[in-house]
Amino acid sequence: MECPSWPRGKKLVHLDLKGAPPRVEYLHELIELFSRLGADGLLVEYEDMFPYDGELKLLQATAQPAYSREEVLSMQEFAKSKGMEVIPLVQTFGHMEFVLKHRPLWGLRELAPCVGTLNPHSEDGVRLVLEMLRQVVELHPGLNTLHIGADEVYMLGEGEQSKLWLASPGRTVEQLFLSHVTKIAKAIKETWPHMTIIMWDDMMRGMNKDILKGSGLVGLVQPMLWDYTTDLDVDKTVSLLEMYCSAGMSELWAASSFKGSTSVYTCVTSTQRHVENHLQWLKVAASLSAAINLKGIAITGWQRYDHLSVLCELMPVALPSLAACLQTLLHGQLSAEAQSKVTERLGISSVEVEVMERRSEVDSLFPGGRLAELIVELNALLNSEDIQGFENNMFVRGWFSPYQRQRKMVNPLINMQIHSQASTYLAALQQQAEAVREEMVRLFPESTAQEWLEEHVSPVMVPLQRITEEIINCVKEMVP
Secondary structure, three states, X not given: OOOOOOOOOEEEEEEEOOOOOOOHHHHHHHHHHHHHHOOOEEEEEOHHHOOOOHHHHHHOOOOOOOOOHHHHXXXXXXXXXXXXXXXXXXXXXXXXXXXXXXXXXXXHEEEOOEEEEEOOOOHHHHHHHHHHHHHHHHOOOOOOEEXXXXXXXXXXXXXXXXXXXXXXXXXXXXXXXXXXXXXXXXXXXXXXXXXXXXXXXXXXXXOOHHHHHOOOOOOOOEEEEEOOOOOOOHHHHHHHHHHHHHOOOOEEEEEEEEEOOOOOOOOOOOHHHHHHHHHHHHHHHHHOOOOOEEEEEEEEEOOOOOOOOOOOOOHHHHHHHHHHHHHHHHHOOOOHHHHHHHXXXXXXXXXXXXXXXXXXOOOOOOOOHHHHHHHHHHHHHHOOHHHHOHHHOHHHHHHOOHHHHHHOOOOHHHHHHHHHHHHHHHHHHHHHHHHHHHHHHHHXXXXXXXXXXXXXXXXXXXXXXXXXHHHHHHHHOOOO
């Protein structure tokens, strides 16, 4: 079904910098491309890439240097020159792994094993959050909108102080959540009265409107309702937005996804999957009453599920998906015209990165396009039936089983054939991986290339290398 185009409000592209932070030159290329594709702004989640100073300096990344103050300012100026607003996202309750992983700050956790959740009763924790916010706001001159996160506050209420607090009659975990967020939001408004505050909505979804009305949060924040699935329940989502509106929160945001939400270790993005998510959001937008002021949509591109998880797909392989999602919002569907705009602007033949080819009439692909090509090629090799099934093929199972390896009783002739085949695969993988690494370090830090290759390539190469080494050792025992 064709829907009207995205009705109103901003279209923000989410930049998740807690993994694979683009080099500054590439970041500028991306911003220019986002602008040409129809985005109005950036939702920037710096995490440890922000140049925190003073007592917060320990929050800066160590695997690669954080962006400098000058680089953060230049990014904003460049975005502004392209007509794009920059909205920083600073986590203030949940998903604070990048803060609470540091030993001096362990005591600020709600529960010791839960690295992401701040203890809401800790005055030091609140001071820390407010200092993070102060430093971020001050490095964003003229900032009007701030996102304070507050999603997925796991294990809330499980800490000793929370259990004591909850022991008083009538107190609930819902109230505990709302009191902390309200405290942070009020402190922001006291310091920056003009500031618009956005927060994720998921911790409020099970609450009724009376609880929200009585929380003191109404009028302070604008909830951003996120759902990244292809089967988003339109009626349920509309009802949820209407509930927030009836509680007095009539200014609301949506959040979709163009990458980083398929699985925690996805390597190559499926455009169709993310387009379907946006088609569902278009149905939601078309069903809303006039009372709901939909401020815009954030098209999220998660780089990690959380600070301590592996890398999701890198930005270059997801740019066809982002372009297709933006065109879907602009056209109401991924029509032939919308697809044509994507392929023309990116210089490719298909919106699906796995089958895209360079258009013959263009000199170059989109920024990062060569890396996307190389990753797709390497991913196909890594997942090829021959390589994936190598240890279970007839020859390895028949002539180089664990039993035979242990006793070093093997057929030298057949085992040298196995060795030759494994060596051929290893050489192909090594060559392709080196091409990926060489291109990747042009766009991302060396640490990103190292992590990506160890995550995706090493698990495939190491067993092949082990087989070749074991065959040599075994054959030596059988050949004079």
